[in-house]
Amino acid sequence: MGTGRAGDALLAGVVAGTLAGMLLAGRRVRRGRGIVVAAVVACVAAAGVFVPLPRLGPHQQVVAARPADPPETDPLSRLPRWNSSPAAPVLHARFAGPPGQAGRLWPLLAYDGYRADSGWQASPALTALPAAGGGTRVEVVLAHPERLVPHPFGVRTAHPAGTRYDPRSEALRTSGARTAYSLVVDTAPRAPGGRPLAAEPSTGCAGPELRSLLGRVHRNAPLADQLAELQQVVAGTGSADPAGPAEDGCAGVTAALREGHGTSDQYATAFALAARMLGASSRVVAGFAPQREVSVDGGLDVLGGDAVAWPQIACEGGVWVDYWPLPGRTVSGGVLASPGPAATTEAARPPAHRGTAGSGRAVWPLALAAGAVLLLSAVASGLVVLRDRRADRIAERRAAAARWAALDPRQRILVLWQRSLRDGGVAASRSTTARDVAAATDLPPLRELALLVDRTLYVPAAEAGTEEAERAARLAAAVRAGPGPGDESGAGRGRAGRGPLSRRRPPC
Template sequence: MVRWARAATVPVVLVVLISLSGVVLGRIYADGLLLQLVAGAAVLSVGAGAATRRLPSWTVAPLSVVLLAGYTLLALKVAAGRAGVPDPLPEVVRDALANGIPRLLTAMIPIESTPDTVVVPVVAAWLAGLAAHEVAARAGRVLLGCVPAAALYGGALYVVGPNAGSAGRATLAFAALVVVALAVTARPAAGPSLAGVPPAARAAVRGRALAGAATGLVVLLGLVAAVGPWVGGRVSATPVDPRRYVQPPQVDSLDESPLNRISGWALAPKQKLLEVGPSAPGAGRVRLRLAVLPDYDGITWRVGATYRNAGRVLPSPPSDPGVPVKRITQRITVRALTGRLLPVVPTPTGVDGTRIAYDAASGTVIRPEELAPGLSYTVTSAAPEPDYNLLPTADAPSGGAVARFLTVGAGVPDSVQRLADQLADGNGAAYDRAAAIEEFLSEHYRQVPDAPSGHAYPNLSFFLFGPRGQGGQRGTSEQFAASFALLARLTGLPSRVVVGFDAPKAGGPVTAGDAVAWPEVLFDDLGWVAFDPLPKSDEKPRPVEDDFTPKPSTPPPTSEPPPPTDTASASAPPALAEPPAPAAGGMSRAVVASGASGSLLLAVAAAALAVVLLRRGLRRRRLTAGGPAERITGAWFEFTDALRLAGRPVPGHLAATEAAAWATASPGEPEPLRPAVPPAGSDLPPLDELVTAVNTVAFAPGAADDEQALRAGTQAVAYADAVRARLPWWKRAWWSVHPGPLRWHRKVKGK
C-alpha cells in the first residue's frame, strides 16, 4: 500500500504543478475556462504517460501526440462555443494555430477565452506533462522531471508580466509540492546494515544524520540571507511586459485619417453605408463614433491609436466622478462602408458578432480584417451624460498629461494665430473661449458638400480667409472641425477631432450624407465635450471682414507725437542737407565718393554670390538630407519656389494634384482639374512622380522610400529648370540671386 502511494504521488504532484501554471495565467483572463482546459491537459497528458508506462518508451510520444491533437480540437470547439465564434471548426483551428502567439501577446486584458488565446497554453501544458512524467516516473529523476513544469510556470509568470498582482501563494505551493515529491520518493542511501545494532547505536546514527541535515539547512539559510538581498537588488520591482515586443494591429492609410473621406462621402450623399437598429425610443439622432484623431502636425489629423485584440467584453472606460452614463445596445450592419474601423456609440463596453481590436484611450474599435457587406455586430455602450450646466465654470486641464491634445505643427499661419488671439481676448474661462470659436465659425462660414478635401495649414487658411468669390470661407464639416480644434489648441484648450455618423435613434439606414466630423474639448470633471461649429441656419453668413481684420505685419506707428524739429513743413520740398566740408589735409569729395561707390559694388557682388551659394546649399539639403519624407517635402518646396520666382505662385487652397495641374496650364486658364502631365507639345516635364510622392507622405506616413524621393526631386529640378529657361535673360539672372527661397519656408519645421 505504501509503495503504491509513493508511485501515485509523482503523477499527482505533476498534475497539480502544471495546473498551477493555469492558475497564474488565468489571472489575466476574463473567465475560468483557461484554467479548466489547462488542468484537463495536465490530467490527460500525465495520465496517458502513466497508462503506457509498461509500453516501450519510443511508443509513448506518438500516442501522446495523437491524444494531444484530439484534446486540442475539443478545447478549441469548447472555446469557440463559449466565445460565440460562428466559423466552422476547421477554419477556427487553422486561424488559432496560425495566430495564437501574436494574439495572446496583443490581446487586451482581461483576455477572453477564445480559440486563438487558449491554444498555446493548452498545447504547452500537454507537452510539459508528457516530458515531466517520462523523466520523473519512467526514468526516476523526480527533481529533473519537475523542470518542464517549472519552465511552464515561469512562462506563465512572464506572459502575465505587470498585468496582475504577485503570485506569492501559488509559488510557495509550487515549491512545497516539489519538496513533497522529493521527500516521498527518496530512498535510503546504501550503507552498512543496522540489523543487530543496539538501539542506542541506532539512535546515535539517526542523531548524526539529523545533525548533518540541520547543519545543511542552516548553511542554506545563511546563503539565502547573504545572497538574497544582492540578487533581489538586481531584479526589477516591475516585471517586463512581453507585449511591448509585439506589434499590435494597426490601421492602414485609409483609416489613419478618415477625416479626408468626409468630402468624398459628401459628393455621394445617398450611398447607404450602414443599417442600424434602434438605440432609443422616439425621434432624434445619435452619433456613431468611427475614429478619434488627437494628433496634428500641420498637415494631417491622425488616429494615432494603439489597438489591442479584445474579446466580447471590453474593459470599463475611465469615467469622471459624478458623470452619469447611459447604457445603449445597438445592432449595426455594414452595407457599403469600407476600411477596418467599426462605428460604435461611445463608449463601447462590449462588441458581439465579430473579432475586434480596441483602443481604450479613444474608445474606438477596428476589425482585424476588412469590413465586408453584410457584417453584423451588436454594440453595448456606456454613453456619458455630463451636466452641461457646469460648463461655464469648468476648467480645462493643462500640463504634460494633455500635451498631446495641445500640440500643433510648426509654421502656424500668422493670420490664424491672430484670429485665435482675438477670439481668446476677453474670454478667460475655458468654456467662453470654446463658445467664442464655435460661434465665430458658425456665423461666418458656409457649409457646402462640394468643397475640396484638405485640412493642412494652407487649406485651413484659405477656408478661414480666402475670398468668397474664389471658393474661400466655404467647406465641409472637415474644415469646420479641423479649424475649431486648431483654434482651440492655440487658445490653450485640449482638443481633438472626431469622425462619425449621425444615425437615427429609432433605427434605419445611415448614408454617406450622414457622415460628419466634430471637435471635442476636454474639461475637468466633465471629460470630452462635443461642440458643433456648423452653421445653424441657411442664412447668408456674415463676412469675416466684419469681425476680423488682419493686422498689418509691421508694427503700427505710436500715438505719441514726434518731437519738434527745425525742418520745414511736410508741404514744402525737403531740404537737402549740406555735406560737411572736409577737414584740412583730409581726402577730397571725389576720392570719398569713388571709394564709397566701389565698396557698395563689392558689397552687392558679395551679397549676390552669397545668395547663389546659399541657394545651392539649400537645394542640396532639401533633396539629399533626411529621410524620404523630408526629401519629398524639399522637392515640393523647389517646385513651388520655381512658380513663385516665375511670378505664378501656387494658390494656397490647391491640393498637390490640383497645384501640379495648375502649373502645367496656361496663365489665363482657370484652375484645371486634369492629370499633372503637360499637354502634348509642351516643353514642361511631367510632375506625376512628384505629386504621387507628396500624396504618399501626406496620406500614408512612412510608406515613401528613397527611390520615390529621388524621382520626385528629379522632376522638381527638371520642372524648375524648364520654367527658368522660358524667362527673358534679365529675369533668369534675377532668378539666380533672388533671396526669397531662403526665407519663404523657414517657418516650416526641419526646412
C-alpha cells in the first residue's frame, strides 16, 4: 500500500475508533444495538481503505503557471507555437566545412532547476565570446529576429561582437534582435561520455505515475543500463502531442503519464525526474532536432516541426549525454554525446534540483500517532462494552430476585416444582398428579418434593408457609444437582427414573 493509501487507511481507522467510542460512551449499548454499532464502524473503516477520497492538490499545482519571463528567455513555453506550424522555416544554416555532428541538435536553453508548481527554471551566466577563433564557421539566417538564438554544440566564437554565451546552460544571446549571425564551432569527434555520475536520489514530483515507471526498471542493473531501460519505458508509455500546451509542472507531467498523451517537454521531464529518483544528475534542453541531414553543399534548413525538448544525463568526462524517451520521435544518428562543461554533483546544484520542500517528509510519526489513537479508541470501546454487559447482568439478577420476592410460599413451591420436573427430565401431562410422579420417579429428592407438593397444594387442610417453601428450595436444588456418588437408588442410570411418566430430556 502506498503512502497515500496507508494514510487513508489510518485516518479511516481513527475515525471508526473514535465513532465507536463516542457511540458506546454516550449511551448504553444493548446486544442488538451493539451489532448495529459494529456494522457502522466496519463500513466506515472499509470505506476509508477501499474508496479513494478526492484530493485537492496545493494551489501551486492546481494553477501551475510559468513565471512571466520574456518569451525569448523561456523557449520551452514557445515549443507549442513552433510545432503548430511544422512546415514554417525557423532558420537556414550553411557550414563552411565538415559539419560532423554539429548539425544534428540546435539547443536554445538547458534547464537544471525544477519546481513542482512551475516546472523547469534556468539561470544563465552569460559571458562575451571572442569574434575570431579556430573551428568550422557556420552562417545562420533566422526567419524572425531573435535575441536568444539556436546554435550547435561547441560554440567557440560568435559574430556580431558582444554576443554572449553560457556553456553551462547552452544559452547564446546576441546584443540585439537580429536575423543573421555567424559562429565558429568545434566539429571534431568527441569521445562519448563515461558512466553516469551518481548523485543522491531526489525528485521534485514523487507521484504514483513516476514510481510506476521505476517499477518497470531492473534496479539491480548498473545505472547506465537502468537509464537505457528507462528511456524505452518512457517512450512506450503513450503518444506525443507536439502542439499541446507547455505544462511541465508536476500536475501536467503526471496527467500526461496517466492519460498516455503528452508533449515532448512532459515526456522529457518525466524521464529527467525519474532519472533523479534513480540517482543520476539530469536536466532538460529546449531546442531543435532537424529531421534531415546537412546537404552536400553544407546547407541545413530547420523548421517549426523540429522544435523539441529532450533530457540529458551528466556523465564522467565532463559531457552531457542526450536521451530520447519521446514517443515517435528520434534524432538523426541516435543517442549522442554532446560536448559540455564538467558535470556537477548533486550537492553543487541549485536547491531547486532537490525538489520541492517536504517531498521526502517522513510519515512514520503521523502513522504511529494515528495507530496509538486507534488502539486507545479500541481499548476504550472494549472497556465500555464490558462495563455495560456486567451492568446488564446485575440488573437482570436484581429483577429476578424482585420477582421471586413478590411470590407467596405456595407460588414459590409451584415454581420450584415445575423447575424440578424440567431438571429431572420428567414429561408429565396435565392430568398427571404429583402423587403419580412420586410413585414413578427414581430420584429421591424429586419423590420427596412431589409428596410435599401433594400435601401443601392439593390437600385443603394443609397450609404452605415459609418453612415449606425453604424445604422445597432445598429439594429442588438437590434435583438440579443430580444423584450423589453414593446414591444406589437406581438414579445413577440417569437423571430421570424408569417409570412410565419419566424419560430422558431431549438433546435440544
